[in-house]
Amino acid sequence: MFSVLRTPKLGRVWAGQCVSMAGDGVYTVTVSLYLLSRADAAQALGTLLSATALGSIATLIFGGAVADLLRRSMVICAADLLRIFGVAALLLAGPDAPIGLLAILGVVFGCGAGIHRPAYTALIAQLAGRERRREASALRSATSRFTGIIGPVVGGSVAAATSPRWGLSINIISFIFSIATLVKLDEPNVTSVKDKGDKAGLVREALNGISYVRRQKWMLGVMLQGSVQAALVIAPMAVVLPLVMGGRGPAALSFVTSATACGALAASLTASRIRSQRPGTVAMLGLLCELPQIVAVAGSAPTVWVVAFSALAGAGTSVFAVLWGAALQERTPDHMLGRVYALDALLTQALMPLCMAAAGFLLGVLSTPTITTFAACALPLTVVAVLFIPGVTTLGSVTPDQEQDETVHTETRAL
Template identity: 75%
Template sequence: MFSVLRIPKLGRVWAGQFVSMIGDGVYAVTVSLYLLPRADAAQALGTLLAATALGSIVTLVLGGALADRIRRSVVICAADLLRILGIGALLLSGPDTSLWLLAFLGVVFGCGAGIHRPAYTALIAQLAGRDNRREASALRAATSRFTGIIGPVVGGAVAASWSPGRGLLINIITFVFSIATLAKLNEPSVNSRKDNAERGGLVREALDGVAYVRGRRWMFAIMLQGTAQAALVIAPMAVVVPMAMGGRGPAALSLVTSATACGALAATLTAARIRSRRPGTIAMLGLLCELPQIVAVAADAPTEWIVTFSFLAGAGASVFAVLWGAALQERTPDAMLGRVYALDALLTQALMPVCTAAAGFLLGLLPISAVTSFAACALLLTVAAVLPVPGVAALGVPPKNDDAEVTPDRKPSAQARNQAGGGQPSH
């Protein structure tokens, strides 16, 4: 896994993103604590998170098309600049700023996140080369999990020792470091200017990515499952957990966040070794490991129990992420990686803005137990609904049959068919 760091440009990109992701972990804890003193803390946090998700949705698909069209390091730098502007403005306006300004800044930050995600994922895969794709994917996932452990711990320590605002400032500094490592990277372009001209505009390219995914029913079904789970489970829990644990002090919230990341890291280091004819079944059942955490939060269990179950939740989610990510990268041509990753992220976040905001307001009307009970039922139903779809259990069908999944009335464009036929990798 770490052998790919010997590739000079990849190692350089990884270093910058490693530091940047630590900053993201700091932000996850400190932004909640930054807004916690407000009388309407739940509504403020829900508004900010919902607006961030909305910004991501607005830019994800076009961001994926950009990542497949121009140098991906340039796209990442632009994304970092947007996030610097969003956090800087939040610091200047203060924690008591209006909900409308919080919503606007959340959109700015979310736009940066939406542009960044497909570009970074595709850049790592591109620099590694197809022969090292699995190792690079595992390194990226492990880095995300590890920084998810360190970042919240640093954020909690900074918030307790100084202030949450200092934590937000640290996040800005990490983005500056990321931009410095990407300057003059000069990675090879995926497509020439001639190719880009023949492919048409960004909207056409984005639609080609949608057509590619819709032509693979198993892939589309899992992405839709992610939409439902993110909206009905992840969105409400994103508000419930900070509100439930924030009152117990910065250390409690940091422990829960870090425990989730620890479980995810442990699973990331081992999930790639899973060998099964039904990896999709294992991946989907891994999501059910989130149930104990939801139940523990609903029952207002002791912190140590919630921390333990958070570890389990992170492990289960990571098993899904590793197996699903491997299936995507093995089925998708290089020139379409950005768009497919972007569509996956887009569908995951499609309903999160509304549901996150709704969760924030519902917590002012309903007890935490009611919101978490709904989330638990939704988790069970979304997993049960997707498992019977053909191809889900095996995470795809053999490559020779994959193109046959395109239904007559939902054919992709000629560009998408040519890319799928000429670049489809085998297992």
């Protein structure tokens, strides 16, 4: 997997984005501590985070279109500059900034994140080349998992030793480092594969991306499965799991979170080696690895079992992420990568804020076992249902048997 870093320019881009993502992890912890001194800390943090999520969701599709129209390295630089502005303004405004200003800065930061994600993902795939995109997908996933562990640790340590302000400053420095690795990057120009006489607008480019995914039934099916799973399984568990394990003490919640991240990291390091004629089936079975964790929480299992099943859940979702990401990279034309990734992220994230809020409300009406049992039933149903869509089990590839049948059919028609 790490051998892909020897690909020209990719190692340089990866280094910058690795530092940037670690900075995001630092921000996640320190921004909470930064606002903690306020009397309305919960409202302030909730406003900032929800505005960030909305800004990201609102710009994902257009961010993907921009990433396919312009040089992706420059799009990432623009996104980093936008986020630098948001964090710097937050530092200047101070922890007692008005709620309205926090909402505005959250939207700014979220817009930067929404523009960044499809451009970064597409650029890594573009630089890796089609023959090494599975390794690139695994590397991207492993990097995300690793920085998700390291960033919060660094952020908490810096905040404890100095102050949260220094943590936010580190986030700004990480963006500056990212920009430095991207300036004057000689990347392939994906627009060269398109008709240069076609001056389609940004909206039309975004709609073209949606139309492309609609024609790929297997691709659309998996994306919709992700949207349903996010709404019915991931969102309620994101609320229930911290409440249940947090009620057992900080150590229990910490062990569960760390186990999930470690399981995901371990799987990311090995998933690129998986070879199967039915990678879609393997990927979906990976999602089912979340089921034991949900059942354990529903049944009030001992903490040690929840920790073990959390590691399994992290590993399974990481296997899915690597295989699914590689399939998108291999089956999507380079000039469409940004829009396809953006639509995938949008469908997964769009319902999350609403469903998490609904889960919080339902916890006041229904019992925890009822909500987790519903999630446990919804998960296998969504996984099994999508497997019946043509092309999902192979993630759009053609198996040797199908290739032989097609060859025989072609020869028969020729006769």
